[in-house]
Amino acid sequence: MNINNEVTALNDPPRLVLLLGGARSGKSTFAERLAVQSGRSVAFIATAIATDEDMRDRIARHQASRAANWQTIEEPLHLVNAVQQAAVVADVIILDCLTVWLSNWLFSQGDAEQLEEDTAISAQYYAGALQEIDVLLQVVAQLAPGKTLIVVTNEVGLGIVPAYSLGRIYRDVLGLVNQRVAAAATRVYLMIAGLGVDIKRLHETATL
Template identity: 90%
Template sequence: MSMTDRNDAHSVPRLVLLLGGARSGKSTFAERLATQSGRSVAFIATAMATDEDMRDRIARHQSARPDHWQTIEEPLHLADALRQAAAVADVVILDCLTVWLSNWLFSQGDAEQLERDTISAQHYAGALQEIDALLQGISELEPGKTLIVVTNEVGLGIVPAYALGRVYRDVLGLVNQRVAAAATRVYLMIAGLGVDIKRLHETATL
C-alpha cells in the first residue's frame, strides 16, 4: 500500500483493514504503513492492563512506537476515540478490534452470564451497532484522513467448546465482515506479509 500522494487528499484510502492470526505481523505492518505515509499519526490502544502479562505486552508495544505519535487509550468507545485521534493526526491506527470486542462483551455482563447460550442475539446486535457508529465516524472524517484497523481472524480453527468462545468467534466474524465491506483495502497478514485480498476479490471472475 502507498499513502505517499500527499498532494491529492482524495486519493488517500479512508479505511484500511489488516487481519490475520496471532503473531502474523499485523501491528508491525500497520505501523509501517503509517510511518511510510509521512503524515502525522495517532494510535488508539484498546488493551487494558488487567494482569502482569498484559502490562508487559502494553509496555513493549508502547516502547516500539515513535515518541511523537499521539496515543489514545480507549477500551470501549471507538467512535469517540476516532474523533479525538483524527483531530490531532492524519493517520489513525486502531489496534485492535479483537481486544475491543472482548472488552465490550465483558462490559455487558459477568463471565457466568456470558457463558450462557442465551446472550447471542443481543450481543450480535449491540456489537454491530458500535461498529456502525465507528464506520459512520469514518465517513465524516475530513478528506486525507486514514484509519488503519487491526483485527484477528479467529474463524479458521476448530469450533470453540464453550458458549462464550462460540459467541465471541461469531460476533468477531460479523464485525470483521462489516469493516471489510467498508474498507478501501483489506490485507490478510501471513508470516509478516500482507496480501491485498480486497483487490483480489474485486478482480475475481469465473
C-alpha cells in the first residue's frame, strides 16, 4: 500500500489510527512516517520503562529516530492524562505502545502470582484494563477537530499459547484491548515486513 495515499488520508484527518503487528514488523517506523509526512505538529507518548540494558538500548534507538521538534511525553501508565497533555501541543499524537502499557498496568495491580492463582482477581484485571481503554477512547472522541491519535500495538495471538497462566491472561486481555481500539478506529493497519495493509477498509468492503 502506497504510504503517500495514507498521508492524504491523515490530512483528512482521521481521529484514531491503529497499527498492529508482530515484533519488528515496522509498526513504529510506519507510525513515525505517517506523522512526519502529514506535515502537522507531532507529540510522542512513550510507555516503555528502562528496566534493563536491552530496554535502555531499545528506548535510545526509538528516541534517535524521532524528529527533534517533536514533543515527547514519557508515561507508562496514565494514558488519558498523556493524550490530553499531548493534544494541547500537537495535532498528531503517537502512542507507542499499548502492548507495553498493558504490561505496566498489569504489574501495577499487585502481586502477579496472586493474579495467576485467583480467578476472581484475574477477572477484575480483564474488566479493569478494558475500562481504562474505554475511558481513553471517550477522551479521544472528545478531542478538538483536526487531532489524530496513532496507536501502536502488538498482535500476540498468532504465536504459540503461553505455557504459564499469567502469559495467557496477558495475551487474552491484549487481544480484547486491540479489538476495542480497532472498533473505534477510522483506520486499522496490519503491519507485515514493513508493509501496512488497511484491514479495516478490507473488512468494510468484504462480501460473501
